[in-house]
Amino acid sequence: MDLKRVKRLMTIMEKENLAELELEDEEFKVKITKPEFGVVAPLSVGHKYGIPAITTTSKKIPIKEFEKEKLTPNLRLVKLTSPMVGFFYHSQTPTSPPYVKVGDKITVSQMVGAVEVMGVINEIEAKVSGEIKKILVEDGHPVEYGQPLFLIEPEEE
Amino acid sequence: MDLKRVKRLMTIMEKENLAELELEDEEFKVKITKPEFGVVAPLSVGHKYGIPAITTTSKKIPIKEFEKEKLTPNLRLVKLTSPMVGFFYHSQTPTSPPYVKVGDKITVSQMVGAVEVMGVINEIEAKVSGEIKKILVEDGHPVEYGQPLFLIEPEEE
């Protein structure tokens, strides 16, 4: 579904001659920039970021990232993003069990991970109740502001 | 007719998202450049050319020139352009009668004017037979290569 939908969007862009298209709904968020319009995208400045965890979000065309998610058509997933820059941890201490793992049911305000900023551990709390479908950043890897950390399937209300 | 046709063309450009449209047939020649595409048109470099005769042809958007001609819908006019750079003369010498005047019937190869290049008088000959409808450059004024000198209504064949 996702790839097809992206392709459909690109057809619309072609028709409407759009430079940029940004779309977000509960199951889908995409931004497509046509390189011939925006000047920035095609600049060759060597590889960005040696650190793999951040690479994907600092790229201009996030289509591939969504491809990889292989979302099923009716899945309504919510992203939980990092509110700060730092190292992301799955557990409170190296020896303690992880806050959550894939498949866990979580509730609003539950701590699901932590970001270390200047040596201080900041716990991250869930914004919705639901099920952890995916943890997007590995334990101990760096994250930037706004970087998706978890995909959560929200509870039906 | 002319203005409407230009407007129609501009609608087509808008739809097809064209940067530039150039069209030429026997009664009509136009080139439209949309300023947001071509960079050159909107450059403000002060006024071009102190010499009025050349001004019109060195402007980028010749629409206005055609407006001024007020061509009637079915008039099929042919332009005779200058094949060289120099001063354009209506007559062979200051005291002799003009080669042609508006309303004159002319035949192919008839001399209709002259361009002085480096002191040498080069007579201009008609490429078609027909009637002189308009003389576009005043006597003694400078002309550039390709600048329209006469509008001629060709003879029906």
Add this chain to the structure above:
Amino acid sequence: MFKKILIANRGEIAIRIIRAAKELNIRTVAVYSEADRDSLHLQYADEAVCIGPASSQDSYLNIPQIISAALITGAEAIHPGYGFLAENPKFAEICESHGINFIGPASQTITMMGDKLEARRLMKHAGVPLIPGSIKPIESIKDALRIIEKIDYPVMIKACGGGGGKGIRIVWNKDELERALELAAAEANAAFKNPSLYIERYLHEPRHIEIQILADKHGNMVHLGERECSIQHRHQKLIEEAPSSALDDKLRTRMGEMALKAAKAVKYNNVGTVEFLLDKNKRFYFIEMNTRIQVEHPVTEFITGIDLVKEQIYLAAGEKLSFSKKDIDLSGHALECRINAVNPDNGFSPSCGKIQNLILPGGIGVRVDTHIYPNYTVPPNYDALIAKIITYGLNRNEAIARMNRALEECLIEGIKTTIPLHQKILNHEAFKKGNIHTHFLSCVVNV
């Protein structure tokens, strides 16, 4: 030498710093807010970290996020540029305490020079001439009146925590004093979280002359001559040049030596600027010291050939100054016009939006420092400076002619800029003759 530095800034100065680092073969980390995703500094840097939302408070002024960005990318040093955190001593201190090299002077120096009154006291002690006025914060109207009695009206009320032209008020007579003090204190408090004020004599049509200083951590210090920044709009510099047409070699030497004395008094290291006002009798007075790279640094670079941002990096890394006074050759004349995205015909209101067609000037003697490119959208969140055009000539006339030529070539469509104002100033007879002062725009050009 550092292997990787983080640039805690945006816009043209971020690009300026990245360029210096690239030429030194140092890897660069850009930081950016969500409003700057399409910024060129991200593209020019080797790495880029998003540090927060559009608001400066939450991004470019957010110390923990910036320090953390340096830590996760392994940057050994942070260049703060100008504005934002460049003169925040706390930021410099936190860098130091986290083992990150702050590219600038020691945090104590920033603290001392950031308190404008403290700076006055230090300079007085060092024997640097001051504009007559307070050396202590004003405690009451009475206190203010006592000072004014000695220096007479008009006077300037300034914020102790200030600088950059903010919180300044001119008082022409006693009747205005009380209200001016109240307003200035409120303004100072809002801008610098410090309502303290001081008073200085108001100089009539002075010239703004500043001396560029370089100092290493080994006690070596040189100056690179002056810049004149008298063309200002609401205390914000608009056109800068070097050398100043008001200085001869003798005065240049005296002001240069006085600037070095000022810098030595605070054991300055790295690149810095000592600012003076010069009156019509060629008397000069210290006003403040800027402990960072300045917007107008390129004019000095043009007449010396020295890359000041590279020097900042060298000096921060502890290297010795690679040249001494005798190696410095000031030659030619340079001029800088700040191109701001504002509408000078509409009260200098911000003019943001998408830049459509863009042709920047080029050719001989023209330097452009900018972060804009065709189809770039100028965000409304930050400073209005979108480009600096700097020209060089063998003499002032050539530099001005070249600037006129460059401004005429410059095509920026989609937003309004200060270019027409610059053209008006450059072609003003008084400007051409070098008869300028800090009130030139309001008094002479009527802007």
Add this chain to the structure above:
Amino acid sequence: MFKKILIANRGEIAIRIIRAAKELNIRTVAVYSEADRDSLHLQYADEAVCIGPASSQDSYLNIPQIISAALITGAEAIHPGYGFLAENPKFAEICESHGINFIGPASQTITMMGDKLEARRLMKHAGVPLIPGSIKPIESIKDALRIIEKIDYPVMIKACGGGGGKGIRIVWNKDELERALELAAAEANAAFKNPSLYIERYLHEPRHIEIQILADKHGNMVHLGERECSIQHRHQKLIEEAPSSALDDKLRTRMGEMALKAAKAVKYNNVGTVEFLLDKNKRFYFIEMNTRIQVEHPVTEFITGIDLVKEQIYLAAGEKLSFSKKDIDLSGHALECRINAVNPDNGFSPSCGKIQNLILPGGIGVRVDTHIYPNYTVPPNYDALIAKIITYGLNRNEAIARMNRALEECLIEGIKTTIPLHQKILNHEAFKKGNIHTHFLSCVVNV
């Protein structure tokens, strides 16, 4: 001084000349072919005259149309740029006879220096060292063999009417001679309408060093030091720099004096260049004199601060040289990369078409001379040069680092350019060390 000049050229050099004229407050007339209607030089000039269709023969080489364009616009002088009519003595003569000032030396000087063999004879007479070889055109194989007997193989066959690298053939042994002479004569005839040839000893890996000359009509003459142009592709210069890493002050003085001697021998006036080859033993030999502004003139401008095109205009107007030897201060190092619209991966075939995205480099020490802009279409009719990037540094290393930085910033989309080749050369160890020669590209970089 002139009030109005016509620029008989296109592309970056037309813009270069318009810039100089604007800075001198001289009005400008651009000429253009029908293929150049969208060219930037039209927009930068005060007036523009279409002189013919796309073909160079019918437009930029069409003398009557160009002279007539000057007459109808009242231009008092014509600047020919380089290429096209710049070294055509007939054009200079016709200008003179129509009361139009030709911005360049006298037509007789162009004639003398245009005949490369005549130039050799003149230089020999003046005591300027020549590469051993002919001083008369080759009349027969026997004649050629007699000359080669004295200088030995390999030899170079060159066109008397030539220059600019055209019609040159290298002959390694006797067997190749006859066929080489035939081919070279045909090539020379096609290129210069003159089949005459001459022979010179082939130097092994020489360096191309040229001296910039300025001479007024009052007998004053100075040189501005050398440029090294050893990085060539098929005898076409690709990277130029000043100063040369092969020269010390002593050799610079000797070569400069020899260049002045050469220029004086032909009573040279205006701006010109004396070209030498320098062998591994630091012996140098006159090869030719170029009686026009050169593509690579900006490197000299960067290290001297002197605007050579303005000087051309001053000198053509009969003004005296405004400076003498002692005023000339060569400082720093400058490098120029010629950005050509060709595909270096496909035999340097032309790569014309529309330039889509375009970001040109900027910032400290970078100069760009170009006529391209976003969405400009490079026409197939003319020279492949679309931009010159020139960088300045306090020393050669800084200039190279800056050039690497500038090339990395430069984004030209839609066509292929020589940028990747430049990057390859700049990062070659031998280039970095300054170990270059005219066969560097073919022998060392394998291009």
